[in-house]
Structures are given as structure tokens and as C-alpha cells.
Amino acid sequence: MSTALLVVQVLNGLQLGLLLFLIAAGLTLVFGIMGCINLAHGVQYMIGAYLAVQFYAWTEHFGLTILLALATALLLGLLLEIVVFRRLYERDHLDQVLATFGIILFVNEAVKVIWGPVPLSLPAPELLSGSFVLMDGLLYPTYRLAILAAGLLVALLLWLVVMRTRVGMRLRAGATHPQIVSALGVDIGRLFMLVFAFGAMLAGFAGALAAPILSVEPGMGDNLLIVAFVVIIIGGIGSIKGAFFAALLVGLVDTLGRSLATDVLKLAFAPATANQIGPALASMLIYILMAAILWVRPTGLFGARTS
């Protein structure tokens, strides 16, 4: 494996990590603050991607598309919170799993009815559609670099909001001691609504960003959701910082694992065996990583709360 390929894979890994972070951020807050498992978070990512495709068809302007998709994702998040989620916070995890599972079934099917089962695509914006010369003979799509930049920017903004503002302070307090925050006179219901809708918007943003590089299809968020769960478990539930580092870790491990596992195994096994085990092992890598981390630290790397 050449250096050039390694650089590309590391960049791809970081890019996956940042997308994962956008999804995991909302998930870990809803999980950590409201104690609510939201399986439907993956469909919010999918909705973001579909909204982007739709708005682009109407406006043919990429920047406007992203803004509209963000606003609509936020509104849909609010709607979902008001109709279903605020009734779920007090329920046990099993009820939350079931109800959000029902939402997944509904939304995946609704998307199929509205946009059809065929995968759609969204062109990358003109300005970013070229390639960028990283080093001699190594081109990297500009749009992917833009995703990296956008992801880092959002991470920075989130960090500023969470660590430097009053709302952020309440969030952090709410993640560890919700009852006390409530007792101190913070309107916890409004805080919850805000967090939920904001998380939905972030997931939608991730979907809209990923739309030009992935195919937009029903169920596209479902597998990513599980990976996002792995991220927040590794990072520690409720910790934005944990979600950030765990997302990058998972993104890198997954991407590098997929490109390196077979080659590494060839050192120890016959090539035929390595070709067989390599891909299987690569796809299991992040789960093994999670199990190992939980074995050492049952509440994750930056976990504050035990359950």
C-alpha cells in the first residue's frame, strides 16, 4: 500500500467520522439528557438527504437547498417531538425502542411512496465538483474536502454552544443531573424540545451533505444509525466530546480496516483464506472495538452516567 492510498483512506475515514459525528451528536444528547433511545434518528438522516434532492430539483441552487433542508428537518423534528416523543421520555427503554421502531417502519414506507423505491442522486455543486491536488499524482474530490470542512465547522460551533453559552451549560447539566436542573427552575420540557429538534436538524444536515456522494434510497439511515449508536456507546452516552472522538475513531477504524484487513491477514494466512476472512473481519472491526472498550470501561471513554 502506497502513501498516497493511505492518505486517501485516512481522509475518507475522517469524512465518515465527521458524518457520524453529526448524527451521533443529536443521538447522544437525546439519549443522555432525556434518557430516550431514538431509533428513528436514522430516518431523520434519510429525510435530510431526500429533502436535499427535492429542494435541489425545485431551486437548482445548492446553498439554498441546504438551508431549506435544514429548516424543514428542524420543523419535522419539532413535529415528531410534539406528536410522539414527549410522551416517551418517561417510559422505559423498551417502549421507546418499540415506538421509534414503528416510526421507522412508517417513514421508510412513506419515503418509498413519495419518492419511489429507486435510489436517487444529487449532483455536487458546480463550485465543488472538481478535484483537488493533494500531492503529486494524488487527486481528491473537492466536495469530499468540503464535507470535512463543514463537519469540522459544525463540530466547532457545537463545542462553542455547549461549552460557552447558557443553553449549553444547561445541556451539560441536564446530561448528568436532569432532576436538579429541573429543580433549579429550568423549563426542562422546552429544553428537551429544543435538543430533540436540534438533533434532528443535525442528522438532516448530515443526510443533505452526504446526498451527493451516496445514493439516496429508503432505509439508507438504518445501518448508519447502528454505527452511530456504537459511536455514542464508545464515547460515553451524553458526552459531545466523547461522540466527537469516538466518531473519528470509528470512522478511521472502519475505513482503514476495510482497505487494510485483507493485506494484513495475508502476512499470517494463505492469500485465499485472507481474501475470505479479510472482508468479514473488517466489517466486524468496529463492533469488536466497542466490545473491547466496554469490557475495560463499561460506560464508554467519556461516560458520565452509568445507565
Place this chain on the structure above:
Amino acid sequence: MHDALELAATRPQSAALRSYAPALLIFVVLALVPPIALLGPEGYVLSLTTRMMILAIAVISLDLLLGHSGLVSFGHAAFVGLGAYVTGILITEGVVDAFTILGCVVAASALFALVTGAVSLRTSGVYFIMITLAFGQMLYFAASSLSAYGGDDGLTLWNNAQLLGTGVLDDPRGLFYAVLASLIGAFVLVDRLKGSRFGRVLNAAKSNPTRVTCLGFDVFRFRLAAYVIAGVLAGLAGFLSAVQTEFVSPATMSWHRSGELIVMVILGGMGSRNGALLGALAYVGLEELLSTYFAHWKLIFGPLLVLMVLYAKGGLGAVLAPLTGERPRG
């Protein structure tokens, strides 16, 4: 707790029998299905009911964890898939004796349950849900990348398992009764387990693990044993489903399938005597019915599920409670 024990001790024999009525009725009706099916589309009826019964075995095993022990396992479909894959791979490699295959299925699912259970049960609450989910996904992706055995597309079996050298399992009616026998066996086994000392420790640990620990029980080991038993039963369901469909696919392990299994447990009323059985039959029946009349049946089923969670606790078991004399649990 004391009340319940005394009640159980003084409850007359007839009341205990009455609580088995739905299950007994279901088994009798099921046993009569093949002769009745001769009157209609036999192949369709038999394959549908066989599928129902296979799922019911998986759901019964899940209820031992979910309803009875309070362990929300979200990766149960992985065991079904594992059983199916072991069967599929062995048959592809030329091993067709049903008992040899079953032995391997039991060993594989017990081992997988032992290893993943030992890791998962160290955690609790949401972490347990998520880690079982992750192990399920792990197996799903592993199966998807098994290119020698079909990979993503799944594995078609060109041969089928033989019971003592006969083709009984290849005959829809023979398979039907084999599955029915397995279902009754699984039902009785789990029902006996729930009522045994082992089961009562599990059930007590569901409400208060600390107290059970203080009473001198090693909760972790009890739970691990339950996890292994449930995993093996689900593996058996996987074996049967591979034999029935002569096809094995990674899709059987996807987390949607695990979610559906949980839905079936809840639909029937978790932890109740007949709940798992009712839930599986009702779910498959409802799915079949809705999808016949409306291609996008999930548009109805999804909201129905949300409404059930929000407003109807206890599932079908609670509906039947006045008939069976069982007290609904929640």
C-alpha cells in the same frame, strides 16, 4: 411477591389449567391445519403456518429474556440467522443428517451466546440493548461478506436435511409436524423454566437485582444461562427456517428482524404464559392480511405500533387475561 406466591399455592388446579387454554387451543388447531388445508391452497397455508410456528419458537425464546428476565436483547435475530447459516453451510458441504446439523447448530449458538452474553451482561440498561444490537449487526455483516457462501445475496440450498435418512423434512406436511413438535417442546421447556427455581430467580432479578444478589444468588450466572438457553432455542428456529425455505440470507439477521421479534413479544403481552405464542401468530397473520390488501401496509402498521405503545400496555395477553385468569404484567 408474597401475595403472588400464596395465590399461586392456593389457586385451584382448574385455574392453572385455564391459563394454558389459549396455548392448548392453538396447538390443537395447528395440528388440524394440514388435513383442513387439503380443502384449499394447501401449499400456501402450510408454508404460512410453518413460518408462523418457526417464528413463534424464536419469540418464545426471546420472551424468556425480555419478558421474564427484563433483559432487552436487541440482537436476537442474529441467533436465528446463525442457526440458519450453520445449517446452510453444513448442507452445502454435504452434511445432511438432521441430528448432526442440529448438534452443530446448538453448539454454535450456545458458544456465540456464551461469548456475547459474557460481554453484554456486564452492562445494563441502554448499554445492554445497544451492545446486543451491535453483536447482531456484527454477525449480519460477517454473513454478508461470506462470499464463499453467497455473501450479500444469500445461499440457496440445493439439498435438504434428512431426518434419520428419510425425506420427512422435505415434505411440507412432515416438516409441518416436525415444526409443531419443536414448537410445543419449546413452549413447554420455557414454561417449565419460568416456573422453576431458576426462572423465579431470573424474574426476581428483573425487579431487583441487588436484593437477589444479597440473597446469595449470582445474578450474572443465572442471566448468562438464560441467555444461552434463549440463544440455542433461537438457533433451532433458524435451523427449521433454513430447512423450510431452503435458502439462507443475511437479511434474517438484520436488526429489523430483531426489532420485529421484540414487537411480537410485546404484541402478545410479554412475560405472560401464552403471550409469545399469540404475538408471533398474530403478527405474521396481521402482516399477511394487511399486505394482501395494501402494498404499503407498513404505513398502517408503524403508527399502529406507536399507538399500541402509548395507549395499550400488556398486548394480547392483557386482552385474554379475563379468560385465562392470568394477571397482566407490565
